[in-house]
Amino acid sequence: MTTTATVYLLDPEAGTIQAAQVAAPSAFSQTYGLIGCQLVEAVPFDTNHVLIVDEEGLRDGLTAFTVFDGYPQPLAGKIVLASLDGSHVLPPLISIEEVAARLNVCKPVLDPVFAKADEHSPNGVILGGALIGFQTRITRTHPTVMAGVVR
Numbered sequence: 001m002t003t004t005a006t007v008y009l010l011d012p013e014a015g016t017i018q019a020a021q022v023a024a025p026s027a028f029s030q031t032y033g034l035i036g037c038q039l040v041e042a043v044p045f046d047t048n049h050v051l052i053v054d055e056e057g058l059r060d061g062l063t064a065f066t067v068f069d070g071y072p073q074p075l076a077g078k079i080v081l082a083s084l085d086g087s088h089v090l091p092p093l094i095s096i097e098e099v100a101a102r103l104n105v106c107k108p109v110l111d112p113v114f115a116k117a118d119e120h121s122p123n124g125v126i127l128g129g130a131l132i133g134f135q136t137r138i139t140r141t142h143p144t145v146m147a148g149v150v151r
Helices: 024-035 096-102
Strands: 004-011 016-023 040-044 050-054 065-068 079-085 088-090 103-114 131-141 144-150
Touching: 004 024, 004 088, 016 024, 016 096, 024 040, 024 050, 024 079, 096 103, 096 144
Parallel strands: 016 144
Antiparallel strands: 004 016, 004 079, 040 050, 050 079, 065 103, 079 088, 103 131
16 A cells, blocks of 8 residues: 555646645545645546535635636635545546646736726816726636646
8 A cells, every 4th residue: 555645736826736745544634734624525527536625615805716627616725636436535547737728727807997088087087097997807727737746
């Protein structure tokens, strides 16, 4: 029996995915620490893999989240991808690059909106070029694969 198991750890805030090692006998319970939560949910990724996510990750004030093809809602917080055999965590059977290609890290971005020279407000004329607000958009990028192993 091996003493460690390798999993993939996605950090949507950093926009990265990296291999991580956990002690094999307690690998599943160690995913709580990697993710930084108290309650996890296993989301099917494909027939051999699951995404282990923070069950309570969707909350107010999100600055990043993850979506992947085939799952209907966004996932928030750090995510571990692993293969499971019952309650035992096994190393993934696919490359980290294949995983990264199926995930999109999404981040909200505020773009400034400036007044045009001829705009008027209820209180009068707005000077051209004055900041009048912000528009929101969401960027979607694949996570960057990082070398090395998180221990």
